[in-house]
Amino acid sequence: xxxxxxKFRHPDLPTNKLGYTLSYYEGALSTLCAGCxxxxxxxxxxxxxxxxxxxxxxxxxxxxxxxxxxTPAYFLSNSHGFNSVHGRMPSVATGANMxxxxxxxxxxxxxxxxxxxxxxxxxxxIRRNLKMIYIVMNNGCYGLTKGQDSxxxxxxxxxxxxxxxxxxxxxxCGLAIELGATFVAQSFSGDKKQLIPxxxxxxxxxxxxxxxxxxxxxxxxxxKGSTKSYDFVRDHLEATGTFDFVPEMxxxxxxxxxxxxxxxxxxxxxxxxxNKLDNExxxxxxxxxxxxxxxxxxxxxxITGLLYLNQKAMDLHELVNTCDRPLNTLKKEDLxxxxxxxxxxxxxxx
Amino acid sequence: xxxxxxxxxxxxRFANVNGTGSASANLLFCKAIFRMGVPVTPKNIFPSNIQxxxxxxxxxxxxKGYLGRRDGIDLMVAVNAQSMEADIKSVRTxxxxxxxxxxxxxxxxxxxxxxxxxxPLMEICNETYTDARLRLLFKNxxxxxxxxxxxxxxxxxxxxxxxxxxxxxxxxxxxNLNALKLGxxxxxxxxxxxxxxxxxxxxxxxxxxxxxxxxxxxxxxxxGGATFAAWYPITPSxxxxxxxxxxxxxxxxxxxTGKRKVAIIQAEDELAAIGMVIGANWNGARAFTAxxxxxxxxxxxxxxxxxxxxxxxxxxDVQRTGPSTGMPTRTQQSDILEAAYASHGDTRHILLxxxxxxxxxxxxxxxxxxxxxxxxxxxxxxxxxxxxxDHVSPPFSWDDSKDYKRxxxxxxxxxxxxxxxGRYLDVDNDGIxxxxxxxxxxxxxxxxxxGTSRDEYAVYTENxxxxxxxxxxLVKKWVTAREYVPxxxxxxxxxxxxxxxxxFGTSQYAAEEAMDMxxxxxxxxxxxRIKSFxxxxxxxxxxxxxxxxxVVEQNRDAxxxxxxxxxxGISSEKLISVLNYDGLPVTAxxxxxxxxxxLERVEKYTNV
Numbered sequence: 025x026x027x028x029x030x031k032f033r034h035p036d037l038p039t040n041k042l043g044y045t046l047s048y049y050e051g052a053l054s055t056l057c058a059g060c061x062x063x064x065x066x067x068x069x070x071x072x073x074x075x076x077x078x079x080x081x082x083x084x085x086x087x088x089x090x091x092x093x094x095t096p097a098y099f100l101s102n103s104h105g106f107n108s109v110h111g112r113m114p115s116v117a118t119g120a121n122m123x124x125x126x127x128x129x130x131x132x133x134x135x136x137x138x139x140x141x142x143x144x145x146x147x148x149x150i151r152r153n154l155k156m157i158y159i160v161m162n163n164g165c166y167g168l169t170k171g172q173d174s175x176x177x178x179x180x181x182x183x184x185x186x187x188x189x190x191x192x193x194x195x196x197c198g199l200a201i202e203l204g205a206t207f208v209a210q211s212f213s214g215d216k217k218q219l220i221p222x223x224x225x226x227x228x229x230x231x232x233x234x235x236x237x238x239x240x241x242x243x244x245x246x247x248k249g250s251t252k253s254y255d256f257v258r259d260h261l262e263a264t265g266t267f268d269f270v271p272e273m274x275x276x277x278x279x280x281x282x283x284x285x286x287x288x289x290x291x292x293x294x295x296x297x298x299n300k301l302d303n304e305x306x307x308x309x310x311x312x313x314x315x316x317x318x319x320x321x322x323x324x325x326x327i328t329g330l331l332y333l334n335q336k337a338m339d340l341h342e343l344v345n346t347c348d349r350p351l352n353t354l355k356k357e358d359l360x361x362x363x364x365x366x367x368x369x370x371x372x373x374x
Numbered sequence: 375x376x377x378x379x380x381x382x383x384x385x386x387r388f389a390n391v392n393g394t395g396s397a398s399a400n401l402l403f404c405k406a407i408f409r410m411g412v413p414v415t416p417k418n419i420f421p422s423n424i425q426x427x428x429x430x431x432x433x434x435x436x437x438k439g440y441l442g443r444r445d446g447i448d449l450m451v452a453v454n455a456q457s458m459e460a461d462i463k464s465v466r467t468x469x470x471x472x473x474x475x476x477x478x479x480x481x482x483x484x485x486x487x488x489x490x491x492x493x494p495l496m497e498i499c500n501e502t503y504t505d506a507r508l509r510l511l512f513k514n515x516x517x518x519x520x521x522x523x524x525x526x527x528x529x530x531x532x533x534x535x536x537x538x539x540x541x542x543x544x545x546x547x548x549x550n551l552n553a554l555k556l557g558x559x560x561x562x563x564x565x566x567x568x569x570x571x572x573x574x575x576x577x578x579x580x581x582x583x584x585x586x587x588x589x590x591x592x593x594x595x596x597x598g599g600a601t602f603a604a605w606y607p608i609t610p611s612x613x614x615x616x617x618x619x620x621x622x623x624x625x626x627x628x629x630x631t632g633k634r635k636v637a638i639i640q641a642e643d644e645l646a647a648i649g650m651v652i653g654a655n656w657n658g659a660r661a662f663t664a665x666x667x668x669x670x671x672x673x674x675x676x677x678x679x680x681x682x683x684x685x686x687x688x689x690x691d692v693q694r695t696g697p698s699t700g701m702p703t704r705t706q707q708s709d710i711l712e713a714a715y716a717s718h719g720d721t722r723h724i725l726l727x728x729x730x731x732x733x734x735x736x737x738x739x740x741x742x743x744x745x746x747x748x749x750x751x752x753x754x755x756x757x758x759x760x761x762x763x764d765h766v767s768p769p770f771s772w773d774d775s776k777d778y779k780r781x782x783x784x785x786x787x788x789x790x791x792x793x794x795x796g797r798y799l800d801v802d803n804d805g806i807x808x809x810x811x812x813x814x815x816x817x818x819x820x821x822x823x824x825g826t827s828r829d830e831y832a833v834y835t836e837n838x839x840x841x842x843x844x845x846x847x848l849v850k851k852w853v854t855a856r857e858y859v860p861x862x863x864x865x866x867x868x869x870x871x872x873x874x875x876x877x878f879g880t881s882q883y884a885a886e887e888a889m890d891m892x893x894x895x896x897x898x899x900x901x902x903r904i905k906s907f908x909x910x911x912x913x914x915x916x917x918x919x920x921x922x923x924x925v926v927e928q929n930r931d932a933x934x935x936x937x938x939x940x941x942x943g944i945s946s947e948k949l950i951s952v953l954n955y956d957g958l959p960v961t962a963x964x965x966x967x968x969x970x971x972x973l974e975r976v977e978k979y980t981n982v
Contacts, residue, residue, distance in 0.1 A: 079816055080816070080820070081812065081813055081814065081815060081816045081817075081819075081820060082813055084657070084812045084813075086653075096822070097822055097834065101820070102816070102817065102820050103812075103820055104810075104812035104813075104820050104821065104822075104823070105820075105821075105822040105823065105824075106653070106656060106822075106823040106824075107822065107823065107824040107825070107826070108649065108652075108653075108679065108825070109649075109675050109676060109679055109825060112645060112646070112649045112676070114646075114649075115604075115641065115645070115646040115647075115648075115649025115650045115653065116649045116650070116652055116653035116656070117653060118604075118639065118646075118649075118650045118653060119602060119604065119649065119650035119651055119652060119653025119654035119655070119656075119657070119659075119661060120653035120654060120656060120657040120812075121653075121657075122602050122637040122639070122650070122653075122654055122659070123601070123602060123653070123654040123655075123656075123657035123658055123659035123661070124657050124658065124659070124812070124813060126813065127657075127812060127813050144642055144643065144645075144646070145642065145645075145646055145649070147642075148641075148642040148646065152639075340639075341637075344634070344637050344638070344639070345632075345633050345634050346633060346634055346635075346636075346637050347628045347631060347633040347634060347635050348631070348633065351601035351602060351635070351636070351637060351654075351659045352601070352654075352657055352658035352659040352811065354599075354601055354635055355778075356599060356777055356778050358635055359596075359599040359601065359626075359635060360596075360597050360599060360772070361596065361597065361625045362772065362774050363771060363772040363773070363774050365625070366769070366770045366771060366772055369593070369770060370581070370583050370769040370770055372538075373583035373584055373585045373769075374408075374409070374582075374583055374584065
């Protein structure tokens with residue numbers, strides 16, 4: 025294994041509309057275990073940002089603590105990053121977003137970081153519909169502390185040391201839909217074809233976009249009997265459809281294999297096209313989305329794709345009615361009422 | 375039995391039931407005295423409850439301008455049956471008890487060493503008002519009228535006060551004036567006893583204002599340019615952010631659009647509140663939170679992150695009586711050590727200690743400059759007494775020529791001109807590095823903020839030398855901070871005693887009065903008021919120049935003394951604690967008593 029990332033890039037590498045190559049969106053060399061699902065998700069994020077023509081400095085990446093929360097160091101090194109404290113990324117992202125509404129906020133968390141220590145903040149960031157994309161790299165265990173079960177470990181799943189988990193799993197997607205999250209998706213780290221359009225659509229969404237990505241832990245939770253192993257997940261995946269993200273004004277060239285074609289126009293004018301495989305489920309209907317999630321759970325399936333979307337809800341800036349100029353650009357002239365006003369205030373206090 | 379007439383020098387205590395509207399009536403009494411130009415200080419001693427429990431409101435009137443609490447109740451206004459017996463007992467010999475005589479007092483409540491002023495408040499209300507709510511509310515106004523009559527107030531002051539209070543709701547003025555008159559008339563017609571507490575008009579207050587410290591902090595945050603606040607409700611800090619909200623409604627609306635130049639989020643807990651504030655500051659907005667002891671405990675982990683990752687942060691700690699839930703509606707200065715060293719690992723934080731609403735305003739506004747200049751948390755250490763009670767204060771003022779000091783932030787042009795940006799490089803040799811705000815430059819200035827160790831270029835490292843270099847630079851920054859923080863206040867041009875008295879925050883009121891009392895007793899002590907931590911050179915010199923220093927503080931464990939010992943290496947024997955930790959603001963007599971007692975012991979000890 026090499027610890028030096030080669031800097032040489034072929035001069036003819038393709039560039040995006042901004043003139044950046046894919047490598048410009050990469051980060052430092054990953055120090056996660058070889059084969060870790062998280063690295064695939066990082067690669068999907070890199071690809072998404074490249075294809076979305078995102079100015080790296082116009083995106084801020086934030087995380088909590090854990091293996092997943094280390095990944096922002098491994099993508100988008102030209103973006104500002106903030107590795108905060110365990111379970112508290114949502115609050116830091118909320119403050120950052122309030123300070124500057126013009127950036128894209130990408131939060132990365134894990135199942136321990138979100139479903140246990142950070143559950144409170146996860147619930148409340150959903151409640152506020154903060155405009156951000158929140159990716160959980162979900163492997164059902166605590167990797168950094170060597171494999172303890174997390175709160176998303178399925179009941180009956182067997183750990184590497186042979187212990188059967190006796191507790192109910194927290195289904196983050198089901199919870200998010202229940203709480204009224206406005207964009208809820210589930211995917212698999214090994215399915216880049218599905219994950220990339222979901223990440224892109226999440227970045228385009230005007231509100232809280234949640235993607236729960238099952239991402240097997242190759243070191244501590246990839247054994248027989250684990251319901252978060254590569255083998256188990258591959259065997260139990262049930263896609264709701266195939267997805268493609270189409271930026272505004274771009275010619276639609278995607279060919280669909282089969283099924284019913286749909287397209288949803290997103291906030292910024294881009295399109296999320298998808299082929300629906302399940303006729304009963306409608307991603308714009310919260311009850312049908314909840315039903316689909318419950319049914320999948322009953323059948324021991326891992327339902328993937330965009331499960332629910334609500335574009336009507338106001339985001340937090342709209343809810344608190346902040347001005348169009350980012351708050352962090354306001355100057356003393358905009359903010360300080362001055363000494364003259366104090367004379368009036370003083371008079372009112374006598 | 376009667377003492378000589380006390381003009382503008384007495385204490386009135388109102389014993390009420392909370393939730394009955396008594397606070398606004400009592401404030402009306404207090405404000406009337408303020409309008410008559412006489413120094414006055416109210417203390418609301420209230421329960422952690424919304425309705426039905428005993429609550430007291432103490433008003434000290436002092437011609438000499440002493441604004442601390444004073445022991446000894448000259449007049450008790452007892453309108454709460456629950457606490458009546460104890461309330462009667464607490465009146466000083468020769469003092470007065472005004473009570474609701476609608477019900478006869480039990481015989482064993484009667485004392486023959488105080489004056490009883492019966493007034494059938496409930497009966498008057500029942501005769502005058504049919505509405506039950508009005509009966510309850512005006513009962514309070516009626517006793518204010520009665521006291522004002524006894525004290526020979528100039529009643530025109532009420533007309534102007536109520537006129538201001540009910541601007542826009544003028545029809546409420548006449549009923550209030552009428553209720554005052556009911557009280558006043560009853561006294562004129564029925565009370566024939568003596569009464570020697572008088573208020574006479576003076577012009578002692580000049581341009582002073584009367585307000586509470588919390589709303590002053592809220593206003594300071596508006597002037598200091600805060601655009602974001604996140605908070606979780608907790609007594610006694612709640613009114614800081616509520617004050618900020620009220621002023622934001624007034625001053626932060628964008629005229630053209632009706633949109634707001636501020637965002638205020640009520641968080642799910644204190645952890646989220648401070649996390650949001652850190653996120654906003656990291657992203658270049660001025661942001662703050664306000665809390666009290668329990669919230670500060672919860673915020674510890676994040677405070678450590680802000681210290682280590684060097685993110686500006688303003689936190690207003692309105693201290694209350696701890697530990698744990700303690701006495702949540704009583705005052706104390708007992709978060710000092712927790713605030714100074716909040717969080718695990720080696721951390722140290724800048725503290726500011728305001729004493730007056732004016733300083734709450736000034737220090738809050740200044741805290742945003744300090745936090746950004748020093749890229750670190752700044753904690754304003756106020757308390758329940760200062761925060762929630764009204765205080766006579768110098769008026770607010772602002773220097774319009776002064777710009778915000780945003781500290782070392784590299785903008786686009788600055789980033790263009792440098793070769794390689796190092797977030798934690800000590801370029802200027804003052805321990806303060808340069809920072810960048812996300813979104814500034816497409817190719818330069820991005821870095822990864824983290825609570826883990828890193829090198830000068832913000833790259834993660836577990837290299838011992840790099841870690842230690844960083845920790846040492848933070849010490850250097852701490853030394854630099856000494857030059858930035860508000861200076862201590864000396865009470866004399868030249869030291870004249872080998873004894874000093876050191877105090878801070880709300881102990882100022884009682885300590886200043888105590889110094890006068892000591893002077894009258896021919897005991898000379900030099901005074902110093904600390905306004906900030908790290909301690910400045912003035913404070914250090916003062917501590918070195920005196921043989922013994924009395925350290926006045928409102929906590930059990932002598933936390934400020936500990937801080938001085940730890941930070942300045944001053945010996946424990948040199949610092950004599952004067953402590954008050956009963957949850958009530960310290961009094962001058964208490965300080966004098968402790969000092970004279972210690973002096974006797976010190977003298978004995980040194981004579982051996």
